[in-house]
Amino acid sequence: MNAPAGFFASTEPLKYAGPESRDPFSFRWYDKDRVVLGKRMEDHLRFAVAYWHSFTWPGGDPFGGETFLRPWMHGADEMALARAKADVAFELFRILDAPFFAFHDRDIAPEGRSLKESNANVRAIADIFARKMETSKVRLLWGTANLFSNRRFMAGAATNPDPDVFAYAAAQVKTVLEVTHELGGQNYVLWGGREGYETLLNTDLKSELDHMARFLNLVVEHKHKIGFKGTILIEPKPQEPTKHQYDFDVGTVYGLLCRAGLEKEVKLNIEANHATLAGHSFEHEIAMAAALGVFGSIDMNKGDAQSGWDTDQFPTNVEDTALAMYEILRAGGYTTGGTNFDAKVRRQSIEPEDLVIAHAAAMDVCARALLIAADMIEDGALQHAVDERYAGWQTPDARAMLAPGSSLDAIAARVEAAGLDPQPRSGRQERFEALAGSYLR
Amino acid sequence: MNAPAGFFASTEPLKYAGPESRDPFSFRWYDKDRVVLGKRMEDHLRFAVAYWHSFTWPGGDPFGGETFLRPWMHGADEMALARAKADVAFELFRILDAPFFAFHDRDIAPEGRSLKESNANVRAIADIFARKMETSKVRLLWGTANLFSNRRFMAGAATNPDPDVFAYAAAQVKTVLEVTHELGGQNYVLWGGREGYETLLNTDLKSELDHMARFLNLVVEHKHKIGFKGTILIEPKPQEPTKHQYDFDVGTVYGLLCRAGLEKEVKLNIEANHATLAGHSFEHEIAMAAALGVFGSIDMNKGDAQSGWDTDQFPTNVEDTALAMYEILRAGGYTTGGTNFDAKVRRQSIEPEDLVIAHAAAMDVCARALLIAADMIEDGALQHAVDERYAGWQTPDARAMLAPGSSLDAIAARVEAAGLDPQPRSGRQERFEALAGSYLR
Amino acid sequence: MNAPAGFFASTEPLKYAGPESRDPFSFRWYDKDRVVLGKRMEDHLRFAVAYWHSFTWPGGDPFGGETFLRPWMHGADEMALARAKADVAFELFRILDAPFFAFHDRDIAPEGRSLKESNANVRAIADIFARKMETSKVRLLWGTANLFSNRRFMAGAATNPDPDVFAYAAAQVKTVLEVTHELGGQNYVLWGGREGYETLLNTDLKSELDHMARFLNLVVEHKHKIGFKGTILIEPKPQEPTKHQYDFDVGTVYGLLCRAGLEKEVKLNIEANHATLAGHSFEHEIAMAAALGVFGSIDMNKGDAQSGWDTDQFPTNVEDTALAMYEILRAGGYTTGGTNFDAKVRRQSIEPEDLVIAHAAAMDVCARALLIAADMIEDGALQHAVDERYAGWQTPDARAMLAPGSSLDAIAARVEAAGLDPQPRSGRQERFEALAGSYLR
Amino acid sequence: MNAPAGFFASTEPLKYAGPESRDPFSFRWYDKDRVVLGKRMEDHLRFAVAYWHSFTWPGGDPFGGETFLRPWMHGADEMALARAKADVAFELFRILDAPFFAFHDRDIAPEGRSLKESNANVRAIADIFARKMETSKVRLLWGTANLFSNRRFMAGAATNPDPDVFAYAAAQVKTVLEVTHELGGQNYVLWGGREGYETLLNTDLKSELDHMARFLNLVVEHKHKIGFKGTILIEPKPQEPTKHQYDFDVGTVYGLLCRAGLEKEVKLNIEANHATLAGHSFEHEIAMAAALGVFGSIDMNKGDAQSGWDTDQFPTNVEDTALAMYEILRAGGYTTGGTNFDAKVRRQSIEPEDLVIAHAAAMDVCARALLIAADMIEDGALQHAVDERYAGWQTPDARAMLAPGSSLDAIAARVEAAGLDPQPRSGRQERFEALAGSYLR
Ligand SMILES: [Co+2]
Ligand SMILES: [Co+2]
Ligand SMILES: [Co+2]
Ligand SMILES: [Co+2]
Numbered sequence A, B, C, D: 001m002n003a004p005a006g007f008f009a010s011t012e013p014l015k016y017a018g019p020e021s022r023d024p025f026s027f028r029w030y031d032k033d034r035v036v037l038g039k040r041m042e043d044h045l046r047f048a049v050a051y052w053h054s055f056t057w058p059g060g061d062p063f064g065g066e067t068f069l070r071p072w073m074h075g076a077d078e079m080a081l082a083r084a085k086a087d088v089a090f091e092l093f094r095i096l097d098a099p100f101f102a103f104h105d106r107d108i109a110p111e112g113r114s115l116k117e118s119n120a121n122v123r124a125i126a127d128i129f130a131r132k133m134e135t136s137k138v139r140l141l142w143g144t145a146n147l148f149s150n151r152r153f154m155a156g157a158a159t160n161p162d163p164d165v166f167a168y169a170a171a172q173v174k175t176v177l178e179v180t181h182e183l184g185g186q187n188y189v190l191w192g193g194r195e196g197y198e199t200l201l202n203t204d205l206k207s208e209l210d211h212m213a214r215f216l217n218l219v220v221e222h223k224h225k226i227g228f229k230g231t232i233l234i235e236p237k238p239q240e241p242t243k244h245q246y247d248f249d250v251g252t253v254y255g256l257l258c259r260a261g262l263e264k265e266v267k268l269n270i271e272a273n274h275a276t277l278a279g280h281s282f283e284h285e286i287a288m289a290a291a292l293g294v295f296g297s298i299d300m301n302k303g304d305a306q307s308g309w310d311t312d313q314f315p316t317n318v319e320d321t322a323l324a325m326y327e328i329l330r331a332g333g334y335t336t337g338g339t340n341f342d343a344k345v346r347r348q349s350i351e352p353e354d355l356v357i358a359h360a361a362a363m364d365v366c367a368r369a370l371l372i373a374a375d376m377i378e379d380g381a382l383q384h385a386v387d388e389r390y391a392g393w394q395t396p397d398a399r400a401m402l403a404p405g406s407s408l409d410a411i412a413a414r415v416e417a418a419g420l421d422p423q424p425r426s427g428r429q430e431r432f433e434a435l436a437g438s439y440l441r
């Protein structure tokens, strides 16, 4: 099978056309060379296209099958299909002028009859990627191993009751980590889709946590062994597919990293929809990771506010996205991380152009949000108001309480001596919100 | 004001009358001296009555005011009212034959015009407690400081933007910790009801986390200074009253304890309704705490499965409660902890007898659940099935992967050499569930 | 392909063995001939096995593919596979001694190259069913048309923007309604899995509601035309697969039936998991349907209390199930309806015996719940307490207010004249709950 | 007590100052005389200030008491306090240049020792309102009776087990309906805060629904009797304070209205936060009400996306609000309805200026959203795309299916004759979303 020529009606890269443009095949806000806070927009946002959702997902849901009927999804020669898929993928990268992409091993190449063959398939497609990347600007944001789709992983990978599955997963990660390294990947991601349980009744919770900690250490050790300088990232998710996943959210993963002695080695890839499924706002998870020193990268998407599962929709709300971008800027922006669209067109969006429009519109939402967030930073009024609210902590008495040597006794003595009777001050939430809202453009 | 004589129609202690009893003023399952797994039921369950819900809450909700009109809630002499309340409380302890109770400082004594006066009020009532405890079997499970009701705490206690509030809270905790120690309390609880935020926009998240960590260390240092041998407990809750609380759940609190260097010093008080609000089952939070080595005590109650706030209802479902009891038994049972009814009668349950019936029925639910959980343990079939599921981890190859010195390289070599192709085995969830269900009595 | 001989290790019908039995291949509580409230248990419960979950679902989820690898799911001759599936299905019906089964057209027979061919396939398998039913006790609880799996229905069936899809769906329903009639089906179900929308932006809400109303009327008219005496049932569900479905819950469907003039013609099939996804308890939806005069049948299953999607698990909690059974008994029990297990074994439960155990355990849960509910009815204490609570409504003044001719003026005059100042009376919720709990066995 | 002079630092009406204004005491978008779609902004939006949240709520929550300490909340002469409150209220109306306000009877006047006295209090304050309205532009959007705060209503008003409470509520509504009529109110609202249940166990569901239906009919009959030309509105809410309320959502209320024969008499007041608590988007509830012919008015606010209770926050998200405004415009805009801010400043926002800023910012959010929604309407591209999607329904064959006389037989015959095999067309959701997003300004 050849490349599906003409899959996209046009393969012209989208151009920045300004906010007044009505052409869905242009950027209204994403102007990659525009300098924002001293950095090009492209370097701020570091957009990545996800191989899985855009090229591998066939459009099914729990109540219905394939809707997309992509030409590269049907045929006898699986490697030929994989090559055709790669052609389309790089075509989309070019159309979107995307600086990065991301993949699971099983997205890019078919599973073979043995792990050895599967790995060979992955390496064969990776070679094609390498060649394509010579003439493309696109780079690899991260690679990851799919340790959840095959039925062998139905009860977990690192946390499987069967140690052979642990071994198999370890061997699979080794290959993908190395391939990621060879392709110049900036990060390697672990998403523990089935590292959790369906029922506590059949689960040895403590052993599974121990096994997962060991697995993480093995990966980090191998990273250093092969000289991979990228970041190891964990992507938290509270549930789905399992009833309960160990990597529940940022706070929980931080604790598990501490327990494994890895809080300095591993950072987090935070997905918007996973944040909300865990009962947090996206900006909370980013801010929390930053405060804990483990902010790495993001999976940009959105959930449906009324649905209880991972809808992985393209972001559409500029104001919500601006709050996330503001926290990313406050955290100092990305180092190796980026803005990966872990998002899929709806299963009714069956036309190739839907793929293009969805990404372009989402890039615009993020770019507009970045401009807003940059205004918030540059203007400084929000930060100034926060600083004012906490100004008391700069006094000597306050500093002393935080310093070693302070004690409840000493503090209580001071409270009594001074007759402290602190009066509440307005939190001025509506004023803060109005101020934040005033940057919307 | 005198004690409200005759508040309860009868002050006779409830008696065990067996499962066939139809008398709501008797125990059908709670037979305190019955030996279960080698221990008296009373010593297993260590029931505590919560002062707050039963004696201090007036029956209001966000859309309506007081319904209970308790005699000790209305009057000019607040200390006299507090003494009358104490009389009623100890009367209920006696009626229920409760081995423990628990309180916040503001539950038991009125707030004074200064912290000094407030502390004096607390100590005065504590003296009354001490005298009453001389002739009562009831002991103190834990004390805690209310750092959330007064408007001075509206923006938090340890995490308040105003350091004077931090100081005030520290001084307040000092007193309650000492009073708890003096009353022979088995634990001291910190519930950070307002340690969180309403909007990230006005919040310095990292500073607040740092301040909270310092506060915890101050408390632990003071505990050791005064020789308190009880356990310091944190009670996680994801939200409510604040939009987002730092002590979100077991996993998150564990991470914060690690960050503060306190994971060996502090344990957790897990509330059923807080677990479900955080997106977990109650038994998950218990099992997780046990696996992380921080299981302490429980606040027994239940939420409404369709309501998104903390309803703090008395537990009614034996099967759900048995799953929690099973995890507690697997964790080795309580050491200093207990089963505290952090539960309130519904605001329409305005009769004194509703208080008695609610506690008695809940104690029966727990006792019945304990018997079931003990059967699960004694029979061993569940544990046996779990052991069988993980049996592979006892092999040398499996142990080697967990041991230092293993590597992805070595594991991958073994996978390839052995041609490992692990086949999934049934998780048998329905069989496990049927087995667990078979212990219901 | 032949029937998969020996798919089940044993094909012996399960027997009632009593509560002490430890054999998972026996009934502990379901004793079909036991008379409860004057009726055989089997006639009360009217269990049905669902063809879809047990024989057609391959074990996939959104993050992983097939796990079950049933022999009848792989092969070239689709009709031969369908016949093999039918053999296994009737084997399971016999093993479970199930009085009923239920199916979608696409569960039982493969889709053809045209609707005509698809219908022929359905009729061919229905003929096999008819023959098998001659020597089997199993009868058809209901049939239904699958109007959601094929991509042609991706935007709805009766509510599709394309009227040809409406027509196609109508033609499909015609066949299945007739086949259901011919097989002696007791009901015909409509589940509007994609009758809803993904985004309001692309939706003409009012037209879709009008089209759906017309569709329902067409079905009801055809029912009368062909002389089908069974009940037309709608199964409410709030969402999933679509973001929002029109048949949200019992209350909403009742309104839509009124709008279509069908509130006397159509009844509801209430699913436990759909009730909870809509923010209701299962028993609420049953009680509501009964109060509105539209209670029909149930899809018995349970959701996961922490998951936001339709998990369709087998029921395991006797106490929860008893509350549902109590409402069914209060509603007078089933007429044409039944207890259909719209439940699937977990995707890790890959062994044939898991199917048997899951159904048997669920039947036991329901049987035990029925016994409890029957005790609640027979004892009458709950109903008596309710009657007492509402006794005031039997007075002439109260009756007058409800009668035509009363007015706010007259009522207000009486309130003022009598100086009415009604005092609250305890709702005694905990006592009611303790009483209800006392029937647990 | 006199009016709290100087409660607001300034009483100057806020002025429109344009989008570039940084003054929180000005309007950036709300330019009342600006003509939008042929109507003044003020006449489109019809803003109302809610008496309850802004003047009566003291800042408490379930875990803490009063924070606001408003001068009119503490004093011995309750009627003097009520008059002082009215002064402040009308001052805020003037500052905001608000065209409407809304109230509960118990917000504006203290409860007396009898209903007669309470009614007299209400009438006395209403007289003051009437006088103030002579010199104020503000008019009454709606009045309503508080049938939930007093403990007599703890078990419901119209659905109370005690018919005397039904009578009392009826008498109370009579007065408020008449006062609303006399003050020229445009609507009368019924919010059934406790018309629901806490547990089905103590509830006679069908009787309660019957009583509620009778109550509604009494109110409608009285409306006609006194010649009130305004609209009777019901405000749906799924839960809180009760565990389950009968007026769950738009769809459910529509069904109950049909059952009571009132679907032509009563319309709905839709609150954003109640919509989301019921599992719907705000725009869904508006669109649904419009489709069912019962759209009346809105309570504008927002919930917290991660909290499961009614937070009643001021709206802050322009994009979300624009989607609601778009549905209102599609529904033809308000007739007697308006945009009532059923929103409260956070309990930490204790300064008077917080009240002003919150309202002003919210009015700006709505005004900006209106401009966006008007652009969506005027441009017509969205509607055009929808029309195109449904264009097939204009064909004769399609119309015929909807017309009387069509049948499944006829349709099926046509499907077979024509060999219909409808192919899916892209729902183009991302394109619709991008288009909708393009109107953001
Ligand atoms: Co992701
Ligand atoms: Co996701
Ligand atoms: Co608690
Ligand atoms: Co609680």
Ligand SMILES: [Co+2]
Residues within 6 Å of the ligand: C235, C271, C299, C342
């Ligand atoms: Co169902």
Ligand SMILES: [Co+2]
Residues within 6 Å of the ligand: C271, C273, C274, C310, C311, C312, C342
């Ligand atoms: Co379902």
Ligand SMILES: [Co+2]
Residues within 6 Å of the ligand: D235, D271, D299, D342
């Ligand atoms: Co409202």
Ligand SMILES: [Co+2]
Residues within 6 Å of the ligand: D271, D273, D274, D310, D311, D312, D342
């Ligand atoms: Co509200």
